[in-house]
Amino acid sequence: MPDSRPQPPRSSSSPSVPPSPASPFPAEAASPARSDGSALLLCGARLTDGRTVDVRLGGGRIEAVGTAGSLTAHAPRLDLRGHLLLPAPAEPHAHCDTALSAEAEGPVLYGPAEVQRRTTEAALLQLGHGATAVRSHVRIGGVQGLGPLRAVLRAGRALRGLVDLTVVAMPRVLTGRAGADGLAMLRDALEMGASAVGGCPDLDPDPAGYVEAVLEVASAHDRPVDLHTDGADPARLARFAAMAGGLRAGVALGPCGGLDRLPGEVVAHTAERLAAAGVTVVCLPQGGCGAVDGRGTAPARLLHAAGVRVAAGSGALRDASNPVGRGDPLEAAYLLASRHGLRAEDAYEAVSASARAALELPAVRVEAGFPADLLAVRGDRLDGALSLAYSRIVVHRGRVVTRTSAVREFCGPASATAAAALDVPRQARGGATS
Secondary structure, X not given: OOOOOOOOOOOOOOOOOOOOOOOOOOHHHOOOOOOOOOEEEXXXXXXXXXXXXXXXXXXXXXXXXXXXXXXXXXXXXXXXXXXXXXEOOOEEEEOOOOOOOOOOOOOOOOOHHHHHHHHHHHHHHHHHXXXXXXXXXXXEEOOOEOHHHHHHHHHHHHOOOOOEEEEEEEEOOOOHHHHHXXXXXXXXXXXXXXXXXXXXXXXXXXXXXXXHHHHHHHHHHOOOEEEEEOOOOHHHHHHHHHHHOOOOOOXXXXXXXXXXXXXXXXXXXXXXXXXXXXXXXXXXXXXOOOXXXXXXXXXXXXXXXXXXXXXXOOEOOOEOOEOOOOOOHHHHHHHHHHXXXXXXXXXXXXXXXXXXXXXXOOOOOOOOOOEOOEEEEEOOOHHHHXXXXXXXXXXXXXXXXXXXXXXXXXXXXXXXXXXHHOOOOEOOOOOOOO
């Protein structure tokens, strides 16, 4: 069946992203609201509580929510009848610098133009799925130094207004003699614009020393911490939580797939410590990433029940770690609901409210006064949206930034009687599809 959807802007290593030659928006929203104070009226959307509403946007925020047909505005209108309106997802754990490299012949190229191109394409792909904010973890040090991080930051500046792309600097080693260079490079990365301090303590000869160094730098620069760890050593994880408890900025650990291989009582005790320290666990239900071993997924239901903030990310996006990674937050939520026992509401919260909190972004609710970062999917229930959400409209800072439309058609039945009885979308005359 054909999938009729607008093509995103073609990415480039240049700082600007050219517009698509054909508008992907309906006629009534061909001039969507800008975040400079102009307005956009979303009409007839369904909310998760069953209400059908109009939503007026202005200045990048939600100005008003009222029953369908009750709001007016001298502004473009977007008909959302038949759509469920949700707070937009966020992507808390991406690797944009290596994304879309699985099919590369030979070694992955890390030149500035190549990294910026991959990052731009990956961020736009995830935006099309609904993620209006993306946090990308980027390795620093080694032969590449700060080059990939600089290219990802450049892509983020070029994408400003479409998607919020932030960077976590991941030094390789921070202890011993080699650690001095890593610490110096980490501080340079923060001065360049990295928004968070990360890395993988499991790969350092002194994991506790690595975490201590990360926390010290993060505290000095008032930045959040986002560390990679498999979580298979509960004592080490408990030490991490205890050390992170006093940090003013947020602390996230992920993907913590090793927790799923531990006895239930051990996980429960560890979860209590993580919850008490206010640590967010970012799990990767769609697959892991190259920074840590293992393919398991953190026990999201147990962690959530213990009071741990559980966010869900995509991890690898079609790179060597996961050549078929989709980068789709709704798929991550679907897997949390279908395989890990979370309610649909809690699963979606993991990719929206909890993911935004992990990125230290303001909360989004479909209520007046909140940021206008929204996702409209065809359907009327959240569980249906997690099951089958091909058609999506994404609103970022009060304007429609991307739209994906799926078209499904069927050929006519063999008998005229059956054709009259069935009410299904028909293919156009002579328009065979596959």
